[in-house]
Amino acid sequence: MTRLVLVIFFLEVGLVLTLAPWSAYWDRNYFAETLPVVHALITNDFIRGAVSGLGLVNIFAAAADLFGMFVTRRAGLSMAQSQPAEE
Secondary structure, eight states: OHHHHHHHHHHHHHHHHHHGGGSHHHHSOHHHHHOHHHHHHHTSHHHHHHHHHHHHHHHHHHHHHHHHHHHHHHHHHHHHHHSOOOO
8 A cells, every 4th residue: 555655645745846947937937936046956958857867867767667566466366266175
């Protein structure tokens, strides 16, 4: 159960980090408006790409963990079915 919550968290964080740098919300940031240096930094396409890359890493980590959950569950089911029932 906690592993599934972790997968959902990774997916959510990954989607936000992938999509947020390219939205209008990213440009209208409080810190970007008060500090011009921060605005120049976060509107740089390389920074946006790096943040989106971190989001993709999170999405792939969630997919790998979800795949691992299904493989482990399937292996556990096949092991339980192959063992004879004890009387």
